[in-house]
Amino acid sequence: MSLKLFRRSLWVYHLNSGSCNGCDIEVLNIFTPYHDVERLGIKLVASPRHADVIVFTGPITRETLPKAIRAFFAVPEPKAVVAVGSCACGGGIWYDSYAVIGGIEAFYRILENYYKIRLPLTVYVPGCPPKPEAIIYGIAVLRGVLKQKQRKTYFLEKEVPALTRDFIVNLEKYMKQEGGINIGKK
Amino acid sequence: MKTPRIDIFKEALKTGVVTKKYPFEPVEAPEGFRGKPSIDFEKCIGCEACVNICPPNALSVEIDTKRGIKRVMLFLGRCIFCGRCQDVCPTEAIKLSREFELSSLNSKDLYQIVELKMAKCKICGRYYATVRQILFTAKNVPKDQRPLLLLCDECRSKVSAKHISYARW
Ligand code: SF4
Numbered sequence: 001m002s003l004k005l006f007r008r009s010l011w012v013y014h015l016n017s018g019s020c021n022g023c024d025i026e027v028l029n030i031f032t033p034y035h036d037v038e039r040l041g042i043k044l045v046a047s048p049r050h051a052d053v054i055v056f057t058g059p060i061t062r063e064t065l066p067k068a069i070r071a072f073f074a075v076p077e078p079k080a081v082v083a084v085g086s087c088a089c090g091g092g093i094w095y096d097s098y099a100v101i102g103g104i105e106a107f108y109r110i111l112e113n114y115y116k117i118r119l120p121l122t123v124y125v126p127g128c129p130p131k132p133e134a135i136i137y138g139i140a141v142l143r144g145v146l147k148q149k150q151r152k153t154y155f156l157e158k159e160v161p162a163l164t165r166d167f168i169v170n171l172e173k174y175m176k177q178e179g180g181i182n183i184g185k186k
Numbered sequence: 187m188k189t190p191r192i193d194i195f196k197e198a199l200k201t202g203v204v205t206k207k208y209p210f211e212p213v214e215a216p217e218g219f220r221g222k223p224s225i226d227f228e229k230c231i232g233c234e235a236c237v238n239i240c241p242p243n244a245l246s247v248e249i250d251t252k253r254g255i256k257r258v259m260l261f262l263g264r265c266i267f268c269g270r271c272q273d274v275c276p277t278e279a280i281k282l283s284r285e286f287e288l289s290s291l292n293s294k295d296l297y298q299i300v301e302l303k304m305a306k307c308k309i310c311g312r313y314y315a316t317v318r319q320i321l322f323t324a325k326n327v328p329k330d331q332r333p334l335l336l337l338c339d340e341c342r343s344k345v346s347a348k349h350i351s352y353a354r355w
């Protein structure tokens with residue numbers, strides 16, 4: 001699912017929703033001459049009404065929630081969201097604090113419950129703070145320029161040796177015999 | 187004094203282009219960069235040391251008492267890349283790499299899940315620890331005391347109390 005909605009430049013509105021400023025500095029960093037995303041047509045705008053993409057940083061504190069909702073609805077459709085930093089992705093280090101909502105997913109749950117909207121395309125950029133390249137990569141994934149590398153990994157242990165008295169006492173002998181039992185090999 | 191514009195152009199040409207071509211050209215993270223942590227399935231013994239130390243609880247553990255399975259979960263979307271899990275892991279199963287390209291369009295892709303089988307206590311039949319963890323511990327325990335590892339904490343303390351009282355009388 002790549003973004004075919006935006007053919008040309010992406011205009012970005014940066015919303016600090018209670019971030020510690022680490023992520024904001026990295027977002028500003030991608031506009032410096034070293035990374036210079038304006039060469040890709042990405043431009044920072046001052047008003048959400050001019051934007052295509054809204055960049056969230058921070059875990060969305062209670063204080064910023066009403067403002068974040070207003071800014072979110074001010075961005076015209078079709079829109080996309082970039083959640084920059086661990087705070088915006090899943091609450092980060094503050095995830096269980098009383099003062100925060102807990103990231104973009106909790107924010108979406110609120111939007112779904114109270115406003116019954118379809119959720120926009122979202123790209124999650126983990127990192128605390130993410131490298132400027134990581135943010136550029138996130139936007140490239142959003143545009144469908146680069147492929148997403150990260151996949152869910154799942155492992156289920158299939159076979160385990162039967163734990164008997166004899167087995168555990170003569171463990172060394174059995175280990176030498178089979179060489180296949182797994183006890184956290186170094 | 188005003189600098190003529192042509193001089194500014196000359197200066198700029200002398201400096202050359204500093205902009206990186208990043209999305210079209212790969213970039214290596216510097217040495218010692220703390221990037222994506224990943225759990226090596228073959229090495230993890232399910233000891234929960236990393237779960238205890240993780241500051242934002244990006245690592246969590248669930249015990250399925252019906253199936254007898256311990257599930258260690260790593261959610262990268264909450265990880266702050268501090269590297270403490272790497273320091274405490276006894277088998278060096280979890281390690282931080284230099285990989286930073288973790289962006290994904292679905293938050294489910296940020297999970298890493300390891301499910302390990304647990305052993306039943308030989309007396310009360312309760313699931314109490316993963317098989318791998320018992321075997322890992324057994325290597326450092328004298329042979330005559332190893333059978334005690336096959337019991338859960340409660341039964342083990344009862345049995346060892348019994349042993350001590352027999353020894354005394
Ligand atoms: S992810 Fe880290 S750097 Fe970014 S706002 Fe949260 S605490 Fe700060």
Ligand code: SF4
Nearest residue numbers: 240265266268269271
């Ligand atoms: S690097 Fe830190 S935050 Fe991330 S999983 Fe390890 S201990 Fe938890």
Ligand code: SF4
Nearest residue numbers: 230231233234236275
């Ligand atoms: S500390 Fe290492 S061995 Fe223990 S549960 Fe975590 S990853 Fe697995």
